[in-house]
Amino acid sequence: MNRIVxxxxxxxxxxxxxxxxxxxxxxxxxxxxxxxxxxxxxxxLLGFTGQLSLGHVAFFGIGAYVSALxxxxxxxxxxxxxxxxxxxxxxxxGFVLAILISGFCGYLVGRLSFSVRGAYFVIVTISFAExxxxxxxxxxxxxxxxxxLTNIPSITIGLPGLGYLVLKTKLQNYYxxxxxxxxxxxxxxxxxxxxxxxAMRGLMENETLAVAVGIDVTRTLTLAAIISAxxxxxxxxxxxHYIRIIDPDVFAFITTxxxxxxxxxxxxxxLAGPVVGGVIFGLLPVFLRPIMPPEAQWITYGGVLIAIxxxxxxxxxxxxAPLLGLARKRGATSAKAIDxxxxxx
Amino acid sequence: MTQLLQHLLNTLVLGGTxxxxxxxxxxIFGIMNVVNFTHGILxxxxxxxxxxxxxxxxxxxxxxxxxxIAAGWLLGAAxxxxxxxxxxxxxxxxxxxxxxxxxxxMQSGALWIWGGVAKSxxxxxxxxxxxxxxxxxxxxxxxxxxxxxxxxxxxxxxxxRTKLGKAMRATFQDSDTAALMGVNVSWIYTSTFAxxxxxxxxxxxxxGPVYVIFPQMGDLAAVKAFxxxxxxxxxNITGAVIGGFILALAEELGAGYVSSGYxxxxxxxxxxxxxxxxxxxxxxxxxRVG
Amino acid sequence: MTVQSNSRETMLSVENVAMQFGGxxxxxxxxxxxxxxxxxxxxxxxxAGKTTAFNLMTGFLTPTRGTVKYRGTALKGLKSHEIAxxxxxxTFQRTSVFPRDxxxxxxxxxxxxxxxxxxxDAMLGLPRARASERAQRERAAExxxxxxxxxxxxxxxxxxxxxxQRLVGVALALAAQPKMLLLDEPVSxxxxxxTHTFVQLIRNxxxxxxxxxLVEHDMPMVMGVSDRIVVLNYGRIIAEGTPDVIRNDPAVxxxxxxxxxxxxxxxxxxxx
Numbered sequence: 001m002n003r004i005v006x007x008x009x010x011x012x013x014x015x016x017x018x019x020x021x022x023x024x025x026x027x028x029x030x031x032x033x034x035x036x037x038x039x040x041x042x043x044x045l046l047g048f049t050g051q052l053s054l055g056h057v058a059f060f061g062i063g064a065y066v067s068a069l070x071x072x073x074x075x076x077x078x079x080x081x082x083x084x085x086x087x088x089x090x091x092x093x094g095f096v097l098a099i100l101i102s103g104f105c106g107y108l109v110g111r112l113s114f115s116v117r118g119a120y121f122v123i124v125t126i127s128f129a130e131x132x133x134x135x136x137x138x139x140x141x142x143x144x145x146x147x148x149l150t151n152i153p154s155i156t157i158g159l160p161g162l163g164y165l166v167l168k169t170k171l172q173n174y175y176x177x178x179x180x181x182x183x184x185x186x187x188x189x190x191x192x193x194x195x196x197x198x199a200m201r202g203l204m205e206n207e208t209l210a211v212a213v214g215i216d217v218t219r220t221l222t223l224a225a226i227i228s229a230x231x232x233x234x235x236x237x238x239x240x241h242y243i244r245i246i247d248p249d250v251f252a253f254i255t256t257x258x259x260x261x262x263x264x265x266x267x268x269x270x271l272a273g274p275v276v277g278g279v280i281f282g283l284l285p286v287f288l289r290p291i292m293p294p295e296a297q298w299i300t301y302g303g304v305l306i307a308i309x310x311x312x313x314x315x316x317x318x319x320x321a322p323l324l325g326l327a328r329k330r331g332a333t334s335a336k337a338i339d340x341x342x343x344x345x
Numbered sequence: 346m347t348q349l350l351q352h353l354l355n356t357l358v359l360g361g362t363x364x365x366x367x368x369x370x371x372x373i374f375g376i377m378n379v380v381n382f383t384h385g386i387l388x389x390x391x392x393x394x395x396x397x398x399x400x401x402x403x404x405x406x407x408x409x410x411x412x413x414i415a416a417g418w419l420l421g422a423a424x425x426x427x428x429x430x431x432x433x434x435x436x437x438x439x440x441x442x443x444x445x446x447x448x449x450x451m452q453s454g455a456l457w458i459w460g461g462v463a464k465s466x467x468x469x470x471x472x473x474x475x476x477x478x479x480x481x482x483x484x485x486x487x488x489x490x491x492x493x494x495x496x497x498x499x500x501x502x503x504x505x506r507t508k509l510g511k512a513m514r515a516t517f518q519d520s521d522t523a524a525l526m527g528v529n530v531s532w533i534y535t536s537t538f539a540x541x542x543x544x545x546x547x548x549x550x551x552x553g554p555v556y557v558i559f560p561q562m563g564d565l566a567a568v569k570a571f572x573x574x575x576x577x578x579x580x581n582i583t584g585a586v587i588g589g590f591i592l593a594l595a596e597e598l599g600a601g602y603v604s605s606g607y608x609x610x611x612x613x614x615x616x617x618x619x620x621x622x623x624x625x626x627x628x629x630x631x632x633r634v635g
Numbered sequence: 636m637t638v639q640s641n642s643r644e645t646m647l648s649v650e651n652v653a654m655q656f657g658g659x660x661x662x663x664x665x666x667x668x669x670x671x672x673x674x675x676x677x678x679x680x681x682x683a684g685k686t687t688a689f690n691l692m693t694g695f696l697t698p699t700r701g702t703v704k705y706r707g708t709a710l711k712g713l714k715s716h717e718i719a720x721x722x723x724x725x726t727f728q729r730t731s732v733f734p735r736d737x738x739x740x741x742x743x744x745x746x747x748x749x750x751x752x753x754x755x756d757a758m759l760g761l762p763r764a765r766a767s768e769r770a771q772r773e774r775a776a777e778x779x780x781x782x783x784x785x786x787x788x789x790x791x792x793x794x795x796x797x798x799x800q801r802l803v804g805v806a807l808a809l810a811a812q813p814k815m816l817l818l819d820e821p822v823s824x825x826x827x828x829x830t831h832t833f834v835q836l837i838r839n840x841x842x843x844x845x846x847x848x849l850v851e852h853d854m855p856m857v858m859g860v861s862d863r864i865v866v867l868n869y870g871r872i873i874a875e876g877t878p879d880v881i882r883n884d885p886a887v888x889x890x891x892x893x894x895x896x897x898x899x900x901x902x903x904x905x906x907x
Contacts, residue, residue, distance in 0.1 A: 052438050116620045119380045119437060123571050124620050127613040130568065134610045187758050194757035194764065195750040195771075202744040205733040212693075212727070213811040214719035214748040223754070253564070257449060264442060295457035302450030306428065309443050313435075 006272075013178055017171050025286065026170045032282025033177040034239050037184050039262040039274035041231035046260070047268030048192055049224040050204030055109070055125030057256040058132045059229040062105055063098035063236025064246050065136065065143060068152045070094035071241070076142045091155045091241050098237035099230045106229025110222040126253070133251035148247035155241045173242050180238060184231050189271050191227065200224055261301060265308045267315025276317050347479040352597040356590065358486045359597065361493030362548045364589030366566060367573030368500050368582050369544030375580025376517045376537045380437065382444035383424055384545050385567025386451045389560060391417050391546030392553030393455060395466050406469050410492065410550050417546020418539045425538035430531070455560040463557035489551045496547055497586060503540070504582060513537055517580050545570070565609050572612040575619055591615075643671040644706065646815045646846045647692060647723075652701035654687055654870075661687045662870040665701070669815070674837065674847045676857045679867035680890055688867065689850045693725045693817055694718045705815070720748065722814035728823060731804030734793030738784055741792050741803050742775040745810030749774065775810065782806045782836065798829040805836065809845075816840065818849035822856055834860045858882065866890070 020026055042056045073088035113124045136143045143149065155176065156166045167176055191197050199220045202210035211217060240246050258281065266277025281301065288297050312319050366388065373381045394413035398404045404412065428443055470484035504510040515523040516533045524530045548566070556562075573592055577584025592612060600608035645668045652665040662684045669675045679685050690696040691703055694710040703710045705723045713721075733741050750771045756764040779788050782802045787795060792803050801821060808816055818837075822830045830853065837860055841847055851857050857864060858878045866874040866881060868890040874881055881887055 052441065112617075112621050119374075119378075119441075120575070120620055122380060122441065123575065124617055127568065127572075127616040131610055131613045131617070134607060134613075138604070138607060190758050190760055195747065195752055195767070196754065196757055198740075198744045199747055201736070202733060202747070205735055206730055209727060209730065209733065209807070210744070211715035212719055212725055213745045213807060214716050215744075216714075216716045254449075257445060260442065260445070293457065295453045298453035299450045299457070302446040302448070302453065305446035305449070306443050309439055309446070310431070313439060 017174055028286045030174050030177050033181050034235050036275055036278035037181050037235040038232050039259045039278050040184055041228045042259045043263045043274045045224055045228045049200040052122050053125045054122050054256055055129035057251055058129035059102040059232035060236040061251040063102045063233030064240040064250050066101045067094035067098040067237035068149045068240040068246050070097050071153050091153050095237045098233040102233025103226045103230030106225040110225030114221045133248050136248040148245050150245050152240050152244040261305050267317035270317045273315050273317045351480045352601050354480050354482055356593045356597045358490045360590035360593035361490050362552050363593050364586040365544045365548040366570040367585035367589045369541035370570040371574045371585045372537055373541035377534050380441045382448045384570050385563030386448050387417050387542045387545035388549035388566040389563035391549030392558040395550045395553045396464050396558055399466055413550035414543050414547045418543035421542025422539040425535045452560055463559040465557050466554040468554045569612040572616045575616055646671050648704045650702050652698045655699040667865050669848050671846050673862040674841050676861040676864045677850045683867040684870040685850045724808045724811045724813035725817040726804045726808050726819055728819045732792035732800050737789050738792055738803055739788045742778050742806050742810050745807035746771045748811050778806045798825050813845055815846040820851055822853050830856055
């Protein structure tokens with residue numbers, strides 16, 4: 001998708017609250033937007049680096065809990081009478097910490113798991129997510145377990161000279177999510193089209209050849225994992241401060257599956273894929289709710305995933321984009337045509 | 346000391362059924378190289394089959410078990426024929442994702458049909474447990490242990506003494522050569538998946554009456570099956586049996602002496618620990634299946 | 636760019652190398668070296684151990700005994716990308732390209748060693764990163780032109796013919812800035828005219844200052860392009876020298892054609 005189309009889409013998304021009056025739909029769009037951010041981060045690992053990490057929800061959930069706990073404060077007994085106490089900090093700091101800590105977890109998982117490849121890597125990532133969920137469930141002193149962390153404060157932005165703005169309304173949160181989503185998209189796009197992105201792609205397509213031309217597997221995969229996890233953590237933080245209540249269900253495997261369906265159906269390895277897939281599967285529940293119970297919806301999603309893998313294995317965007325004339329112009333050999341700036345979406 | 350003995354006894358019972366789960370998955374994963382995410386749902390299916398057969402068709406408990414196993418066999422064959430066979434040759438990611446889709450659809454189907462409320466299956470055994478000195482065990486669990494042992498033995502015989510088993514072993518070693526030697530690799534794959542699925546269903550059919558039955562029960566079972574396969578090595582049936590008992594032991598001791606909340610975490614911790622320190626599993630990938 | 640032989644550096648040295656797989660001795664007593672700027676070919680009948688030797692020289696295998704050194708550095712324990720970083724680059728016989736990328740993008744990936752920028756610069760699109768990108772793209776274009784695939788630059792590498800894919804593989808290898816190039820049966824499967832073009836290519840690469848070692852079956856090609864030839868049979872070196880020497884070496888002739896063919900092959904060799 002070239003730059004004009006991307007910009008156009010961004011403008012359309014930005015204009016939505018101006019003509020969409022239904023608060024229910026707006027709410028759905030906000031949560032969809034949050035999951036699109038998470039899906040884009042998963043796509044970096046799954047679609048651009050070829051690593052089927054199925055524990056991605058762990059980074060999302062860790063981001064949510066870190067941000068929530070930073071903003072709420074906590075008092076946790078460690079050993080005997082020794083407590084670790086934290087006073088509440090502004091949610092914005094929670095947002096930053098969520099990114100950093102999730103990113104660090106991505107680093108850990110990356111370093112440990114990439115020596116384990118293929119199917120085993122999938123299993124390890126799933127296991128990691130489940131262990132985190134069980135910790136969140138059982139370490140009640142810190143996380144309140146199934147009773148959930150409640151009354152999480154909304155994000156406040158300090159505007160110099162104008163005082164503080166508490167982002168409480170749907171409108172404000174919509175634009176916050178849109179801003180973070182756009183920024184994430186931009187960063188991922190730049191990464192993918194850079195020297196680093198080419199290394200990831202090389203590893204995904206032909207690892208033996210890639211290392212023979214000097215690409216460092218561990219370093220490249222770890223980098224992808226860190227950035228991917230960090231962005232997922234950001235999404236988690238946004239989620240915590242918007243929904244304002246977080247419980248261990250945030251780590252449910254079904255959430256990873258949702259993200260995977262968004263990425264795969266939209267088109268893994270394409271920048272716009274997760275956005276398209278996200279919009280479809282984020283909003284589908286809203287439209288299906290009046291006609292089917294949630295169980296039937298999930299049967300549908302499972303069926304759709306299978307259907308897409310059989311019929312449109314590359315996903316919607318890579319299949320449709322060439323038909324619409326939106327395929328990115330690949331490479332150029334004449335010196336005149338060489339222009340880095342033209343690299344758009 | 347009595348506590349320890351009790352834990353060990355529980356380990357035997359649990360380990361036997363875990364071994365069935367593990368054998369089923371190690372066959373599928375080993376011979377077909379498919380990351381079978383539907384293994385857990387087959388476990389659930391076996392349990393629900395017991396419920397239907399005993400409570401809705403009124404069939405005898407002991408007869409219900411082979412029925413449940415057979416149903417698992419059929420479902421496994423259906424999954425292989427409809428979903429895996431057309432995808433043969435695709436990359437492992439695609440197959441994995443299709444299995445996930447099937448799992449989601451089937452689990453939601455179970456939730457839709459039977460609802461989220463747990464069901465229980467009544468059994469013909471006396472409620473009072475059998476007391477063996479300082480330890481006790483319920484008759485039902487004793488039966489489960491015996492049935493599991495029987496099925497493990499049958500699996501061994503199947504793989505090592507029958508023509509089908511020979512063909513499966515050949516396909517495990519080198520599917521191209523096996524094909525050249527006249528093995529119908531396509532049907533071996535279907536049979537393997539069906540047999541592996543029937544073993545998962547068997548585990549579910551045996552453990553369902555012991556605990557309760559609900560749609561998500563297979564999720565943990567699936568992870569545990571993977572842990573067992575990783576412990577025991579791909580394609581290694583003996584390893585799967587040993588792995589099953591090791592996992593059961595870890596769970597029993599973990600729940601008894603550490604914290605019962607983290608009981609189910611044992612499987613995951615084992616997976617992570619083993620793969621980090623010994624990525625090929627405690628026992629290396631078997632040279633031959635069996 | 637000819638260099639005097641006594642001042643030339645030893646690029647690759649194989650010292651007392653033996654390779655054993657379990658009970659099978661694949662190679663024994665391997666001793667030879669490759670001097671800077673020369674084109675050396677490793678030949679031998681099927682099963683002679685060429686592939687194993689090649690894998691040892693690329694660092695893919697570690698010898699059971701002895702050492703393989705590249706410009707004085709032992710290859711043992713080095714990872715593939717570290718070996719590439721030293722300037723020792725290899726090509727592949729099969730799977731020699733990134734199939735779902737265009738020819739141009741293939742070469743761009745190969746330029747990995749050249750284009751390192753800081754992550755921040757890359758993600759924010761700062762001027763330093765942009766300049767580096769531009770330079771890499773120019774270099775990629777130049778390389779694509781140089782191997783003669785300009786017309787196919789925007790085609791997916793996987794859609795090219797086998798011979799063209801090999802050329803892409805060479806462009807990839809050149810992009811990685813080799814000081815020494817290891818070619819794995821580069822002309823296998825090529826027809827006469829493709830082989831001829833390839834030989835020219837190899838000579839041009841050598842003229843640019845790259846030392847070349849190739850493993851190959853195609854005798855006329857080897858005889859035509861090599862400065863020196865090392866012949867393996869049954870895991871040992873049976874002859875070493877210039878093409879003329881090798882052509883007339885009785886051990887070599889016997890290895891390839893069997894005892895009775897010595898007379899016949901002398902005649903054939905005279906016409907080569």
